[in-house]
Every structure is written in C-alpha cells, then in structure tokens.
Amino acid sequence: MAKEKDFVKDITSQSEDFSRWYIDTITKADLMDYSPVRGCIVFKPDGYELWEAVVRELDRRFKETGHRNAYFPLFIPESFFEKEKEHVKGFNPELPWVTEVGDEKLEERLAVRPTSETMIGYMYSQWIQSYRDLPLLINQWANVVRWEKRTLPFIRTSEFLWQEGHTAHATPEEAEQETRQMLDVYTDFVENELSIPILRGKKTPSEKFPGAVATYSIEAMMKDGKALQAGTSHYLGDKFARAFDIKFLDRDNERKFVYTTSWGMTTRIIGALIMVHGDDRGLQIPPRIAPTQVIMIPIGPAKTRERVLAASDDVFAQLKQAGIRVRVDDREDLSPGWKFNEYEMRGIPVRLELGPRDLDAEQAVLVRRDTGEKETVALSALTERIQTLLTEIQQSMFDRALAFRTEHSHPVTSLDQLHDVVRNQHGFALAGWCGEDACEAKVKEETGATSRNIPFDPPQQMTHCVACGKESAHTVWFARAY
Amino acid sequence: MAKEKDFVKDITSQSEDFSRWYIDTITKADLMDYSPVRGCIVFKPDGYELWEAVVRELDRRFKETGHRNAYFPLFIPESFFEKEKEHVKGFNPELPWVTEVGDEKLEERLAVRPTSETMIGYMYSQWIQSYRDLPLLINQWANVVRWEKRTLPFIRTSEFLWQEGHTAHATPEEAEQETRQMLDVYTDFVENELSIPILRGKKTPSEKFPGAVATYSIEAMMKDGKALQAGTSHYLGDKFARAFDIKFLDRDNERKFVYTTSWGMTTRIIGALIMVHGDDRGLQIPPRIAPTQVIMIPIGPAKTRERVLAASDDVFAQLKQAGIRVRVDDREDLSPGWKFNEYEMRGIPVRLELGPRDLDAEQAVLVRRDTGEKETVALSALTERIQTLLTEIQQSMFDRALAFRTEHSHPVTSLDQLHDVVRNQHGFALAGWCGEDACEAKVKEETGATSRNIPFDPPQQMTHCVACGKESAHTVWFARAY
CATH class of the missing domain: 3.30.930.10 (Bira Bifunctional Protein; Domain 2)
Structure with missing residues (x-):
C-alpha cells in the first residue's frame, strides 16, 4: 500500500x-x-x-x-x-x-x-x-x-x-x-x-x-x-x-x-x-518485541535481479529456520534508497542489503537501525552474526535509555529547583516529602509536576520536604507526566 | 478447587x-x-x-x-x-x-x-x-x-x-x-x-x-x-x-x-x-483442540508413592518434550477412581495410569475417553503410541459424528415427512424448495424447522417443493436450529 x-x-x-x-x-x-x-x-x-x-x-x-x-x-x-x-x-x-x-x-x-x-x-x-x-x-x-x-x-x-x-x-x-x-x-x-x-x-x-x-x-x-x-x-x-x-x-x-x-x-x-x-528518523523497535527483526532488501541492476532474488530466498529461508523474524521487500517499483528510509522510519532493528557484488564476495551488508552502523558479514556467518547483533541492539537500546534517564534525573531541595528540573531541564526530580497532601498539591500547582512514586531504592535519601522544609517522610520522584 | x-x-x-x-x-x-x-x-x-x-x-x-x-x-x-x-x-x-x-x-x-x-x-x-x-x-x-x-x-x-x-x-x-x-x-x-x-x-x-x-x-x-x-x-x-x-x-x-x-x-x-x-459421562474434547491431551494419574499404595511420582515426572518430561499437552494429577487427598471420573467428565482425550506394578513391567496403561478402550504400552514406546492414539481419536470422533449425522439425515417430499424427521426422528430433512419466501415460512410454521442452507453438494437433488409441490428451484437442508 x-x-x-x-x-x-x-x-x-x-x-x-x-x-x-x-x-x-x-x-x-x-x-x-x-x-x-x-x-x-x-x-x-x-x-x-x-x-x-x-x-x-x-x-x-x-x-x-x-x-x-x-x-x-x-x-x-x-x-x-x-x-x-x-x-x-x-x-x-x-x-x-x-x-x-x-x-x-x-x-x-x-x-x-x-x-x-x-x-x-x-x-x-x-x-x-x-x-x-x-x-x-x-x-x-x-x-x-x-x-x-x-x-x-x-x-x-x-x-x-x-x-x-x-x-x-x-x-x-x-x-x-x-x-x-x-x-x-x-x-x-x-x-x-x-x-x-x-x-x-x-x-x-x-x-x-x-x-x-x-x-x-x-x-x-x-x-x-x-x-x-x-x-x-x-x-x-x-x-x-x-x-x-x-x-x-x-x-x-x-x-x-x-x-x-x-x-x-x-x-x-x-x-x-x-x-x-524513537528519534528524528522515526520509530525504533527493540528486537525482542519487533514483529519484523530483519528487513532484507535485494539491490542491484535489473539484469542481476534474478540471481540476487534467488540468493535472497536462500538467506531468508536460513534466517527463518533459525527463528529470526525476517521479511523481504523485493518490490520493483521502489528504489532501495526509498526502502532504506521507509524501514528506518518503521523502526526495523536490522537492515540486510544483498547485491550482486556482495554475492560475488559471498557476503551481505547489515545496517543497525539504532546506531546506523554498517558491517559486512560473510554469508556463512550471517545467521549467527544477526543473532548476536539483535542481542547487542536490545542491550544498547536499554543502555541508551538508561543513560538518558540518568542524565535527566536530579535531586532537588527547593520548589524553584524542582520547577527548573521539570520545566527547563525536562527531567525527573528526586525530592523529600513530608507526607502531607497539601505539600504534594503545592508541588503540582507551582511546577505542573506530580508525584510519580516513592521508589523502593532511591539513588539517595532526601531529608527535607521540598515544599514545606520539614523533615521528610519519603523520598519521591516528581515529574510532569502523560 | x-x-x-x-x-x-x-x-x-x-x-x-x-x-x-x-x-x-x-x-x-x-x-x-x-x-x-x-x-x-x-x-x-x-x-x-x-x-x-x-x-x-x-x-x-x-x-x-x-x-x-x-x-x-x-x-x-x-x-x-x-x-x-x-x-x-x-x-x-x-x-x-x-x-x-x-x-x-x-x-x-x-x-x-x-x-x-x-x-x-x-x-x-x-x-x-x-x-x-x-x-x-x-x-x-x-x-x-x-x-x-x-x-x-x-x-x-x-x-x-x-x-x-x-x-x-x-x-x-x-x-x-x-x-x-x-x-x-x-x-x-x-x-x-x-x-x-x-x-x-x-x-x-x-x-x-x-x-x-x-x-x-x-x-x-x-x-x-x-x-x-x-x-x-x-x-x-x-x-x-x-x-x-x-x-x-x-x-x-x-x-x-x-x-x-x-x-x-x-x-x-x-x-x-x-x-x-459430549455423552452421558460429560465432555469429549478432540485431541487437536484439547488444552490437555493426556492426563497422567499416578496410582498405588502410599509406600510406593515416591517411586511412582519419580517415574511419572520422567514420563511427563518425555511427553512434554514431544509436544504433547500433558498434565499430572498427583493430589493425595483424592482417589484414583474419583480422578478417572473427573477427567472423563472434563473430556480429556487420553488417561495415562502409572502404578508400581506397571513400573515393574516397564509399562503404562492408556485409556481412551471416546471408546473407553484400555491398552498396556511399553514405556519405551509410550510417546510414539500416544501420538498415534491422539490422531486415531481425532479421526474416530469425526467418523462417529459423521455417522450420526448421516443416520439422522433424510430426504423428504412432504411437510408431514419433514415434520416427522425434525420432530420425531430428531434429524435434518433434505427437501426441494420452489424459492418462494411463503413456502419457507410455511415449513417453519408447521414444523418449527428453518432452512439451514442450500448445500453446494447435496446428497441428492429434490425435484419438487416440499411445501407447494411445484418444481423446485433448490435442494435445501431444513432442521430445527439453535
């Protein structure tokens, strides 16, 4: 379509x-x-x-x-x-x-x-x-x-x-x-x-x-x-x-x-x-949940098409056999470049390019959606490499999201700081809370942030209520929320 | 429960x-x-x-x-x-x-x-x-x-x-x-x-x-x-x-x-x-759709219990490995006889009994839900026999249902006959129909039967409308319906 x-x-x-x-x-x-x-x-x-x-x-x-x-x-x-x-x-x-x-x-x-x-x-x-x-x-x-x-x-x-x-x-x-x-x-x-x-x-x-x-x-x-x-x-x-x-x-x-x-x-x-x-190029779906993990795109001029399609059928069968969720886009009326963009936008974790020169060299090209990194892999090692790569991507995506969150999470000791963190720095604020509904309501009113939860393992204990300054009963994550 | x-x-x-x-x-x-x-x-x-x-x-x-x-x-x-x-x-x-x-x-x-x-x-x-x-x-x-x-x-x-x-x-x-x-x-x-x-x-x-x-x-x-x-x-x-x-x-x-x-x-x-x-003992679930295909029931006196349970664990693992949907009921407070009745009522296709004497003889007993037939099978041949048995049961259940339907399906040429088939013989009537709504309505009114469908391949063509006697346009299945 x-x-x-x-x-x-x-x-x-x-x-x-x-x-x-x-x-x-x-x-x-x-x-x-x-x-x-x-x-x-x-x-x-x-x-x-x-x-x-x-x-x-x-x-x-x-x-x-x-x-x-x-x-x-x-x-x-x-x-x-x-x-x-x-x-x-x-x-x-x-x-x-x-x-x-x-x-x-x-x-x-x-x-x-x-x-x-x-x-x-x-x-x-x-x-x-x-x-x-x-x-x-x-x-x-x-x-x-x-x-x-x-x-x-x-x-x-x-x-x-x-x-x-x-x-x-x-x-x-x-x-x-x-x-x-x-x-x-x-x-x-x-x-x-x-x-x-x-x-x-x-x-x-x-x-x-x-x-x-x-x-x-x-x-x-x-x-x-x-x-x-x-x-x-x-x-x-x-x-x-x-x-x-x-x-x-x-x-x-x-x-x-x-x-x-x-x-x-x-x-x-x-x-x-x-x-x-997601990023500016579109979706990114983690491999373990991705309905399609690998999108195969046969490339090259019309005269080599038959040979490339035959080879890509083999590779497809081999990957599928190994339990990898793979699809082939062999539509003729769309350029490889257009397809590359499309599947990046759709967030397929790995792109597999296969052309006549690759076949001559008995290899294929793999491109990661998350980093854009390209690598050339021998056809004989392809299945195994893709399996490792999917695991690597899954972990990298987690690590990147965790680094992002860590970078955007800050302890705060005043409402001004809390306001700054959630409004200007676009992050989560870790703050003390005395336990009074009124103080929680005040945070919301003045910063737009709501209490997210009282973490089981806070990165640090916050000793005083961010709203009233009294001794805190809990350390709480505050953030603007969907 | x-x-x-x-x-x-x-x-x-x-x-x-x-x-x-x-x-x-x-x-x-x-x-x-x-x-x-x-x-x-x-x-x-x-x-x-x-x-x-x-x-x-x-x-x-x-x-x-x-x-x-x-x-x-x-x-x-x-x-x-x-x-x-x-x-x-x-x-x-x-x-x-x-x-x-x-x-x-x-x-x-x-x-x-x-x-x-x-x-x-x-x-x-x-x-x-x-x-x-x-x-x-x-x-x-x-x-x-x-x-x-x-x-x-x-x-x-x-x-x-x-x-x-x-x-x-x-x-x-x-x-x-x-x-x-x-x-x-x-x-x-x-x-x-x-x-x-x-x-x-x-x-x-x-x-x-x-x-x-x-x-x-x-x-x-x-x-x-x-x-x-x-x-x-x-x-x-x-x-x-x-x-x-x-x-x-x-x-x-x-x-x-x-x-x-x-x-x-x-x-x-x-x-x-x-x-x-279903029959008077309860449900019967065909093997291919049955959430549990085989129910294993360890039997024998308390003193042999440990040995029987160990063996039944082995059999369970082996059947599961082969893709058979198997469960074990090893509850101690319920008698084997009670369990036999219960799983018959629940319609589990195959019951597997395993007791100390079976173990001595390196065998187990299989009982079919559909026919009640019992057989003794060597433990070494158990998986294979169960797989065959499940296929046999699946086919037998179909054959039995088909024979029942054939036996209860009759061509009819008058409303009296149609009435007799659907009311007294509890079956389906194959009848000619001229194509008029009024005739279809008359059948319903006088016999309680509705037209089920105009079969693609009727067992025979019925030449005259069962209601008005005119030449029939279609051969139709009539029955009382849920």
Whole structure:
C-alpha cells in the first residue's frame, strides 16, 4: 500500500516539537488512525501487531506464574459501583452508561466497564467457599472504556485494550506478595522485552487506584523528560472483599474475608515504546518485541535481479529456520534508497542489503537501525552474526535509555529547583516529602509536576520536604507526566 | 478447587433431557457461570482455554491466507447504522445504546457494536484510494453485543467473543472468491481441529445477513438432531461500499466502488463442540483442540508413592518434550477412581495410569475417553503410541459424528415427512424448495424447522417443493436450529 510520495516528507524533529514528532511518527508508520468516535482510535495492523507481541510475552509470564485467563461481562450494573465508595467516586465521571436496548429503557443503568474489580468481586463471592479455593489467580484480556477529556493516541484513549489480573488470597501477606510479584513481572517484561528502564515504587495516597490500600507502579521517562506510568499493581486489602462479601472457611473453621489484588498493563505501553526509543528518523523497535527483526532488501541492476532474488530466498529461508523474524521487500517499483528510509522510519532493528557484488564476495551488508552502523558479514556467518547483533541492539537500546534517564534525573531541595528540573531541564526530580497532601498539591500547582512514586531504592535519601522544609517522610520522584 | 463431593452427582442423561444434560455438563466441567447481567455469561478458565485454542488455530489460518489483525472502536454512532437500510433493520431491536457519559447526555447515541461493517466501512473509505490499496484483508478479534431474548450459555449470549473478517476488493469475482475461501478456512478448522463434520451451502434470502448479497454457512448437527450454524461468510457486493462511499482509482483511471466481504466465527463454536461430542459421562474434547491431551494419574499404595511420582515426572518430561499437552494429577487427598471420573467428565482425550506394578513391567496403561478402550504400552514406546492414539481419536470422533449425522439425515417430499424427521426422528430433512419466501415460512410454521442452507453438494437433488409441490428451484437442508 506504500506509495513513494508518502514517505519523502520529513517528520517534525523531536527538539522542534515533541508532540508533533509523536503524531507524525505514528501516522507515517501507519500504526493508528483517528476514529469517528471521540477519543477512540483504530489500531491499524502495524500498531495492533505490536500489541499482539506485548500480549504474547505478558501472557506467557502470567501463565508461568500460575495465572489463568477468563472473561467477564463488558457491562456492570450501576448498583455494583455503589458498593465501594472510593471506587465509584474515582470512576463515575468517566463512565459511559447504557440506558436503552432497542426501543426499551433498562430498569437499571449498565456501565461499560472501566475496570472489573466490582464484577469480578461479585463472581469471586460466588466461587470462593473454602481455603481450598485459594489463591484464585485470574487474568482477563479485554477492552475497557474511560471517557477522557484530553486524549492522545495509544497514551490516553477513551477505549483501550489491556489485561487486568484479579487475585484472591487467604492472608494479607500473600496478597501483598502477589502485588509485588506482578510488579516484578511487569519490570522484567518492560526492561527485557521493551528495553525501557523503569523506576519501581509505591504511589502516594492521592495517586493510588480508587479503592486500593496501596498502589505500586513502574514509571518510565519519555524522551521529552515526561513520565509515563507503564503498569500498576494494587493491593486491595479486604476492601473489595467487604464490599462484595467474599469470604472463605479457613482451616480453623472460621469464615474470613479474602485479600485481593489487581494489576494492569494497557495499550499505552505502545506509546511508551515509541516515546522512549524513537528519534528524528522515526520509530525504533527493540528486537525482542519487533514483529519484523530483519528487513532484507535485494539491490542491484535489473539484469542481476534474478540471481540476487534467488540468493535472497536462500538467506531468508536460513534466517527463518533459525527463528529470526525476517521479511523481504523485493518490490520493483521502489528504489532501495526509498526502502532504506521507509524501514528506518518503521523502526526495523536490522537492515540486510544483498547485491550482486556482495554475492560475488559471498557476503551481505547489515545496517543497525539504532546506531546506523554498517558491517559486512560473510554469508556463512550471517545467521549467527544477526543473532548476536539483535542481542547487542536490545542491550544498547536499554543502555541508551538508561543513560538518558540518568542524565535527566536530579535531586532537588527547593520548589524553584524542582520547577527548573521539570520545566527547563525536562527531567525527573528526586525530592523529600513530608507526607502531607497539601505539600504534594503545592508541588503540582507551582511546577505542573506530580508525584510519580516513592521508589523502593532511591539513588539517595532526601531529608527535607521540598515544599514545606520539614523533615521528610519519603523520598519521591516528581515529574510532569502523560 | 475441586471438592470430592461436587463430582459424584450424576449428569442428566442426554436421552432424558438434552437441554439439562448440556447445562449440567458445562456447569460441572466448570466452563462457565451465569453473570448478574442478563444474558451474559462468565467464561471461566476451563471454558476460556477452549476459546484460546480456537483463537490460536483460526488466527494462524487467517494469517496464512494473508490477513492481518486490527482493532476498531466498540462504539458505533447511530448515524452510521442508518446508512445501510437492511443492516439497521436487522440489528436495531438488539442494540444497547450509550446515551450518557458521567452526568452528561451525549448529542448522538452510540451503539455498542453488534458487528463492525459500518465502522470498518467508514474507515475503509478513508484508507482506500487506489487499486494499489487492494485487496485490503483485515480481521478483528473482539467482543460484540446483541441483546437476546432467549439465551443459552455459549450458544446464544447477549455479549459474545468472536472474530470478524472484513475485506475489500477491486472486483466482485475476487470478493466472491474471498467469501468462499474463508468458508473453506472455517470448514478446514471445524472438521480437522474440532472433528465436527459440516454441511456447506448458501443461505436462503430470508436467512442471510442483514445487508449481504449472499451469505454462506457451515452447519453442524448436534446430538439432539438440531442444527447449529457454526460460521458464516458474507459477500456484500458493493452495498456497504455505496453506503460508505468506499471508492478506488482503478488502473484505467476510473473511480469505482470496491466489493466487500465479511465473515465470522464466535464463542458459540464451544457450544457446538460440547453438543456434538459430549455423552452421558460429560465432555469429549478432540485431541487437536484439547488444552490437555493426556492426563497422567499416578496410582498405588502410599509406600510406593515416591517411586511412582519419580517415574511419572520422567514420563511427563518425555511427553512434554514431544509436544504433547500433558498434565499430572498427583493430589493425595483424592482417589484414583474419583480422578478417572473427573477427567472423563472434563473430556480429556487420553488417561495415562502409572502404578508400581506397571513400573515393574516397564509399562503404562492408556485409556481412551471416546471408546473407553484400555491398552498396556511399553514405556519405551509410550510417546510414539500416544501420538498415534491422539490422531486415531481425532479421526474416530469425526467418523462417529459423521455417522450420526448421516443416520439422522433424510430426504423428504412432504411437510408431514419433514415434520416427522425434525420432530420425531430428531434429524435434518433434505427437501426441494420452489424459492418462494411463503413456502419457507410455511415449513417453519408447521414444523418449527428453518432452512439451514442450500448445500453446494447435496446428497441428492429434490425435484419438487416440499411445501407447494411445484418444481423446485433448490435442494435445501431444513432442521430445527439453535
């Protein structure tokens, strides 16, 4: 479907206008389109393919940790939301309501789910009877809707795709352990598959999930220095158990409330991938998650075409056999130079060029998307070299993102400094906080930054509250955020 | 979560009450639960796992035939439905409407999608410009909602999961070929993975999809002799192209309407699987689709337990290595006899028993779920024998279902005969039809049977209309249907 004229236009540079760069990039790379429904996007095949890769890798990890998938109804009766007060308050303004079916009014309004704690809580109250039914470890892949005032493709859309894990346990300790385990699973996935370094920590009370006892998050730095919450894991204590009367008969013959958790990752992770790794030439997809890892481009004059195509078929078969995700672009009506630009823009990690002179010398040319480095490799060593190269690129992309984040993270001891870091230096500020909501609100008001989380392992302890100067209770990451 | 007491109750026999047998079976096998939302079920892990297997096998086939996945919005603006008159008429009574978000009324009502022809038609009108953009071959995995008056778990629920393929082509021939190709894909999947023999044919005009030019279906016979439509493929001509102005610039420099198709298979296929193969002992899952193909049950007295478990670990590893989906149930608090019953009820194709005397003789016992046949196999030959056995079971299940259908299918030449076949003999009737809607309606009124399809290859041609006696235009399958 590519037409040569589409891709010669430039992408706005990141330094000129990061937001425009983002929209230019995802549009040109054909990842999405706007839909006629406000705040909803269409995930086009190249964008959806990234989500399929995310699903594959996360789903494998969920199953390895003993979780099973299930599917619960899209609609949630209004009365269910009323059962957990903080929960209904948190979600109410964003809820789409089904009030009619065909020509008939419904007796009770049905919300389109923004998350499924209430529905799943109700079902768990039916399913859990005894300690033998615990732990109950279930995940759901689903669409959810939260009507957003300001939307941004992938990052914040009214409808999005996600997974939501919901587990029930006999003790608070076990539930807290599950909450932390799933944060570990997210960390492993995001750092090792997506090459995105993350900051792990606990949300402040004002930023936690409506209805949670504690929310843990992983936060990543985008290339404009803003933060993106990439995944959350909630310890819900017995709050939903009490709201939905989820009780079990314990070994000691007493009926007790269960302790529950929930945890989610959404299609916004695709936005993070783009904003962490992309550059002025377009996307950069880390090899482990890339639907296509190697793009092969046969080159040379028409008279050598047959010979080059035959050789490229061989190389293709050999790479595919080795489990490398490879594609060949042998379209005749497009120049090699145009194709080079196109696949750089689409972020394919490695380009493989094969021409008649390469064949004479029994070699091929490999070009890295991340550094632009070119190397010549003997055909006999090609598979092995590409495998190593993909591993190197995966690590380099992580290292580069980590160096960027380190460079843009600063300890601060005053609101002025914090303002300077998040506004002028486009970075994260590490600051002390006394624990008062008012001080957190003051930071937000004066700098636009929100608390990201209270890190498990802060690079240093900050001793005084950045807002009031009193002794700090926590060391906190502050940043402007998506 | 299994408790010994749950599984000793009997399942209602099929001959006593097929409907109760169905509900008993899916409930005991823990496949689903009713939800608090009318007509919506919860897909519990064992039920959802069957859907995951269906998705895996269908998705592979869609990709092999050049389709890519995408995702479109859940909500469809009311005005979109108005654009195709038959379409809106067909779906209107079943549509849930979102009329409010938070506390605000929406200006235009949004339907929760019952299918996505209209939304996708609109997007295609944006994406398709030239013949180079064709064919456009997209599939979507999604939830859809059609508010049903009478529901039955899996078979007919208000919300269900499905895939919907939507393609656009330059010519009617190409679109018709796609329509037929996808019917072939469904046939291959249902017959070879699910061991369900199907009848392929064209729907009569009164039974076709609202807005289609032609609908093709695959129909299967359940064990109560009723029909279930297992998949449909629609040729939409240029009707949606005209409704949504989807045009392309052809090679001859003229702007032309595209020709579109759509095709879908839903979670009701799980219901078909159960009703075709299940028996009075519970489910029977064909090996190729079974999440667990072999259940290993270590047996023998406590003192030999350690030795048997060590050996069963070895066998497990060896089978898993060979790609066989195997599980071990080594729970100590449940008797082997109870486990045998449980896994028969759950429909696991092969049971593997391993005890101390088997180990002495270097052998194991295999039991087929479908026939109950037992055989003793040398441990050294076990993997190979199981692989062959799984293939045999897959084929036997198909053969048995085909024999059942053949036995319950009869040519008829009068309404009395037709009535007798569908009501008393619980089967399908092959009958002539003149082509008049009135005659089709008369059959339905007098016998409760609907036309299933006009088969591509009827076992024989029926020369006169079963209702009016005039010369027949088509030979048609009639049956009572789910």
